[in-house]
Amino acid sequence: MKLSDKIAAHPTHPFYTFEFFPPRTDQGFDNLLTRISRLSTLDPIAISVTWGAGGSTKDGSLDLAGITQADYGIDTILHLTCTNMVPGLVDDVLRIAKARGIQNILALRGDPPRGQEHWTPIDSRFSRGVDLVKYIRSSPEFSPHFCIGVAAYPEGHPDNQTDDDRNFAILKEKVEAGADFIVTQLFYDADRFLLWLERVRRQGISVPIIPGVMPIQTHSSFLRVVSLCGIQVPPSIMTDLEPIRHDDQLVKEYGIRLAVDIIHKITGNGGVCGVHFCTLNLEKSVQLVLERLRWVGGSPNIRNKLIADSPVPLLPNSELVVTPATATTKAAAALTSKTTAEIEPPGQGELNNAATWDDFPNGRFGDYKSPAFGIQDQWGGLALSVHAVHPDWGHPASMEELTNLFLRYLDSKVTSTPFSSSPLSAESQTILHQLKALTRNGLWTVCSQPAVDTLPSTDEIFGWGPRGGYVSQKAFIEFFSTEEVVDKIEKKIRSNEGRSVHYFAANLQGCFKSNVQEEARNAVTWGVFPGKEIVQTTIIERESFLAWKEEAFSIWAEWASFYPPGSAQRATLEEVRRTRWLVNVLHHDFKDPGALWNFLADFYS
Incomplete structure (x- = not known):
């Protein structure tokens, strides 16, 4: 089903989408399918599958999106970028997606091809996200079938964070070319997002806008994402994180609370009715955020299990504290972040479940x-x-x-x-x-x-x-x-x-x-x-x-x-x-x- 139609069916009730990427190993791929199956019980309006940096995971993206859509029956949004798109490949991908029942495309320019400092097109027809939108909309074969989404950057595009007028003009061009919805880059400043949203609406852009939300997992991964995406973090958040940066359990708990607070603020004024979770192929934080928002029903087992597994006792009426991870880094910090498997109750090895x-x-x-x-x-x-x-x-x-x-x-x-x-x-x-x-x-x-x-x-x-x-x-x-x-x-x-x-x-x-x-x-x-x-x-x-x-x-x-x-x-x-x-x-x-x-x-x- 087209995402625009599903959103129209949720005029007031909050909705959410989950984003996943194709894992690097066959075992990871198989186990992600199991994870997606579990998360689908939370009733996301759709899931999205990334295309991969530099188009590096094309086959994995098509396989994952095809399985979730055709075999699992979950409405899937396939990310599609201009990066490394040799002539004819866009048509091939769209035909495969159509054959597998995928009706939703997120059209992106994409990151520079690997080994290049600046973005350069492979197929001269596709150098910007709007080119993909125009191409799909001009095709009698593809236009009736696909609902198209585009990206927006509340804090400015990484390549252009100073010229707001140009960023708004580009977004409006993509919508006028035929985009049906907008997914934003993640952010942590809710007030700034709301100001940006107000200005977007003043530009006459009326299609649904789905804000990107990523719960903080560890202090080191948070800093890396902030640096990578050029995100401006309110000083109060950095101040809050400083005394707990070495306690992974507290950092993750803080990330859950922060995500809940941000979502409450941005959905409370009627400007947006749903959010897009960047899951990083993880699940527990998303589950807990939705639990605390009371956006999911029939899932007390999630909370009961996490309470039973919590390494510290919960005080009456206290918020849930989740299980830990580590964020220590090695000589090559970008390559060696420590990670922890979810701790299991006695009798269930964490490597076995x-x-x-x-x-x-x-x-x-x-x-x-x-x-x-x-x-x-x-x-x-x-x-x-x-x-x-x-x-x-x-x-x-x-x-x-x-x-x-x-x-x-x-x-x-x-x-x-x-x-x-x-x-x-x-x-x-x-x-x-x-x-x-x-x-x-x-x-x-x-x-x-x-x-x-x-x-x-x-x-x-x-x-x-x-x-x-x-x-x-x-x-x-x-x-x-x-x-x-x-x-x-x-x-x-x-x-x-x-x-x-x-x-x-x-x-x-x-x-x-x-x-x-x-x-x-x-x-x-x-x-x-x-x-x-x-x-x-x-x-x-x-x-x-x-x-x-x-x-x-x-x-x-x-x-x-x-x-x-x-x-x-x-x-x-x-x-x-x-x-x-x-x-x-x-x-x-x-x-x-x-x-x-x-x-x-x-x-x-």
């Missing part, structure tokens, strides 16, 4: 079977995309210059690399000497963590989860190196000295080496909390390593693409991509903080 998998942003070290595996931003990207070469990176034209860049990052002389969007974490500072020693010897480190033997969950550097618990972790290191180094590590592991060491290594050509059994899962970070089973938040295993390997080598390609063919910079970066290996080494003796570094001493002595 798919209904309650990770309910927090699940980075590349989370459970690869989770529907949220690999997410680092709202568009479903696993890793940092280069997009633009940062001036602080310089223009490395040799291996020595690359080594110098990684060293300058470790010395905090630059705040990012192509593999990390954030400065070096306080945790990584505790092993700075070892990281620098490895890097000076050509082992360019991108991820790491030191060993920790039982610290309070409130520890300023290593703590995560709710108060009253204790956390531990094994040391690991991840780096790019030559094949010679891989061979030496492999040889050393075969000796008695390597009996407590596991490793993964892979290159661009698909060669893979490891001493880890195929189905083995190394939990390298865990927490013990009162009344709960052990929570394993950081997992290193084959599937997630190989998924990240593809991204890691694509970053080298993107970086190289900024330099002309034949240049020293391009030749160097392409040589790295062609000849280097990505290596992950972990040591299981977490009681000895020096165990891993002693094992690797031959590589930096």
Whole structure:
């Protein structure tokens, strides 16, 4: 059914839509379908499926949208972007969507294609979202079938946040071209949104507007989304978060309350009748927000279960406090956010119950079977995309210059690399000497963590989860190196000295080496909390390593693409991509903080 018709059937009763992205792994895809099935019992008016950054998940998007629409009978909105749309592909996608019963399209320009600083069209007919709207509306084959939505940016488009008049003109052009509804970028300033909404209506734009809402999950993921989307956060929110930023349970609870407050404010004046939830493929926060809004009925079991599972007792008439996650970051903060699976009652292992998998942003070290595996931003990207070469990176034209860049990052002389969007974490500072020693010897480190033997969950550097618990972790290191180094590590592991060491290594050509059994899962970070089973938040295993390997080598390609063919910079970066290996080494003796570094001493002595 067309979304515009469904909205017309809800003139006063609030409605909501849920947004999902195609997971990176087959297991995650299958388990997302189960998660969507559960969330569909909350009666969303529709769900939407993203197209993926740079059009990178086209097939997954079509498969997911086709299954939810045709097999599950859930009205689905397929995101469609102009990015990487080769001639003929728009028609192909629209025909597939039509054949699968999908009647709703969200027409977007999309992010720049991977490896490009600025957006450039592949098919000259499609350079803006409005071009897609016009094309669909001009087609006798597609126009009668599809309801079309477009995006709006209450705080200005990321490419144009200063010229409000132009932004309003672009939005009006899209509506006049035939858009039936508008979905906004997420925001956290309700007052500013309402002022923007009032101005939109004064422009004569009368189609339904669905505000984008994303409950805060962890402090680190919140900061990343704010930076990525250019969102302006009211100072009061940042002030509220500051004293609780290290308590993941309290941050998530605050995020739920904030989402409820924002939705109450923006729907209370009659300007909007529904909201669009950016779920990040998660479920518990959305459930609780809808519960507290009293927008869903017949779901007391959700609240009863969460009360039973709550790690702290609820006081009479108190708000529900939800279960924890962690937001500690490693050497490459954008790639290593810790994540926690939803804690289960005794007798149900958190890795065994798919209904309650990770309910927090699940980075590349989370459970690869989770529907949220690999997410680092709202568009479903696993890793940092280069997009633009940062001036602080310089223009490395040799291996020595690359080594110098990684060293300058470790010395905090630059705040990012192509593999990390954030400065070096306080945790990584505790092993700075070892990281620098490895890097000076050509082992360019991108991820790491030191060993920790039982610290309070409130520890300023290593703590995560709710108060009253204790956390531990094994040391690991991840780096790019030559094949010679891989061979030496492999040889050393075969000796008695390597009996407590596991490793993964892979290159661009698909060669893979490891001493880890195929189905083995190394939990390298865990927490013990009162009344709960052990929570394993950081997992290193084959599937997630190989998924990240593809991204890691694509970053080298993107970086190289900024330099002309034949240049020293391009030749160097392409040589790295062609000849280097990505290596992950972990040591299981977490009681000895020096165990891993002693094992690797031959590589930096």
